[in-house]
Amino acid sequence: MDVGLVGQPNVGKSTLFNALTLLHVPMAPYPFTTVEPNRGVSHVRVPCPHTELGRPCQPGNAPCEEGVRWIPVQLVDVAGLVPGAHQGRGLGNRFLDDLRQAEGFLQVVDLTGATGPEGNRSAPHTFDPTEAVRFLEEELVLWLSEVLGRQWDKLARSAELTGGKPDELLAGRLAGLGFTLPQVQAALRQTALDQAHPSRWEGDALTGLARTLITTHRPRWVVANKADESTPPAAEQLRQALAPLASSPASAEVELTLRRADQAGLIRYRPGDSGFTRVRPDALTAGQARALEGIDRFLSLWRTTGVQEALEGLVFTGLQRMVVFPVEDESRWTDSKGRVLPDAFLVPRGTTARQLAYRVHTDLGEGFLKAVDARRKRTLGADHPLEPGDVIRVVSHR
Ligand SMILES: Nc1nc2c(ncn2[C@@H]2O[C@H](COP(=O)(O)OP(=O)(O)O)[C@@H](O)[C@H]2O)c(=O)[nH]1
Ligand SMILES: [Mg+2]
CATH class of the missing domain: 1.10.238 (Recoverin; domain 1)
Known part of the structure; x- marks a missing residue:
């Protein structure tokens, strides 16, 4: 599943992309290969069931840290949204190609109203971010109706x-x-x-x-970016103006600074946290110390950077995804090699036991006999809809 980052030039898409694709947790070698510079892997958080089991997990596809499982999501920075983009203006074809693959969009807008439709910068409040949101919808509609027509x-x-x-x-x-x-x-x-x-x-x-x-x-979630140069009442006003379309304030720049400082070992910060700890305060340069004090003030005003929440809002609420954990041994929650909870699958809500079997392997789906809810030790039929966080064993005659 691809999530597309869209927005007019200069609103902070690339900054958000860089922040979202930087995750500093122990990770197994990745099944994804980055073939294009505008594609990357980001992660959404769910609680890892290993904490209930009382034994550590051995994750294959989704790293786990302190009971939080980080589930990969493909991200694409869709550059080129300018007036007329659906007809191939600007980056044209690449824009359309990226759109085609995105199942949902994080639309980045400049909450401060200082960025114009073609990326031109002006004084705050010059532009209305709701215009940019309407504009994207029109471009998407025109694009699709041209394909249909x-x-x-x-x-x-x-x-x-x-x-x-x-x-x-x-x-x-x-x-x-x-x-x-x-x-x-x-x-x-x-x-x-x-x-x-x-x-x-x-x-x-x-x-x-x-x-x-x-x-x-094509669910959209509006990221009201550059919150660090705005105020919570302004963000609330924009949220109300855009409702029922979901939106939330964020600062891609603050998130990127935090993730880089964490990666450099200067601080300890996990995406989505409402604070960070300085690892060795005495090792910070004066500039770094000042920047971190600024971020302390930002977090006390906004609570979080809003970046992780926006992605998770789109994936879990907008795109209605959930995470389930297939295992082969229902009592030990392991696969055939004895690894605990190796896999975490991001699937649509309402996915049934048989559909999960197919996701794991075609053979498993075709030979489906039953599934077992490993947590409740209950047998599930083929059409039983799974719940978020379920640990599931599939029994198949293949
Ligand atoms: N104040 C502030 N500036 C930001 C933020 N995110 C991006 N910018 C700045 O906005 C400008 C455009 O950012 P960029 O990521 O290249 O935008 P893009 O054209 O949409 O990809 C750059 O000068 C960024 O440093 C933010 O959260 N806060
Ligand atoms: Mg960019």
Whole structure:
């Protein structure tokens, strides 16, 4: 699953990307390879069940530290959101390609209102960040409705002649963008289009459909960045103006400074914490000491940098993901090699026992017999929806 970082130039996307992809915890070699500079791995936190077991875990894919499991999430810094981007203005094709792969977006805006639509800087309060949010939605809708509209008349007429169904026609067109047939069908019901005559749909109809698909299936979380140059009442005002769209204040710059200082061994800081400890106060330069005092003041005003919360808000609330732990031995919570809780899977809420089996391995899904809730020692059927944090053994005849 990809999370896309979007926003107009100069709002702090790259700073946020650098902060979010810097994690200083003991880690096994990574299954991901960074092929492009704008792609990286970030992490969301969940409690690790090893604390209930009373034995340490041996994580393979998600590092664990002090009872917190850090679950990897792919992040992409989607540069190039400028007016006209959906038509290929600015970075054009790369922008569209990155959009295609993102299942949800962290939209970065400048809470101080000092950054304009093309990245131009001005005095605070010059620009309204809600404009930037509306603007992204329009670009996404235009992008999708252009994809839908390409040669629509011709396709729709031939579908009418051959008895082809418009929902399948649309779903075929959207499959590469990660939309499913049931999602398309639900959007069609909501927009109440005449399904017998798709060739009569006007451009507006396709735009309406695109809007429904984008707003329902591409969750966004607005990161009101540069909080260090703003105030909590301003952030609250923006939150109310954007509601029901979720937003939260953050400072990417403060988070990046904290993570780098932690990595350099100057402080001890875990992302999401409301404070940090100085490892060797006497070893700090005067400049470092001053910077850390500034961050103390920031944290006492804002509590946290807001960076970790924004990512977790998008992943757990916006994208409705949860984490489950597959094991092979239901009493020891180990895999076949005896490793305790080696895997942590980020799956959609409502994922069933059989769907988890398929996620672990196709064979396990195809040979599914039953699952066992290892915590409650209860047998679960194929269609049983799993709960966040479940430790699950899958029994399969393969
Ligand atoms: N005050 C403040 N400045 C920030 C913050 N995040 C980024 N910036 C600054 O904003 C400018 C643009 O940042 P950058 O990450 O390159 O933005 P991008 O163009 O959206 O990728 C740089 O000067 C950053 O130092 C922040 O949280 N607070
Ligand atoms: Mg950038």
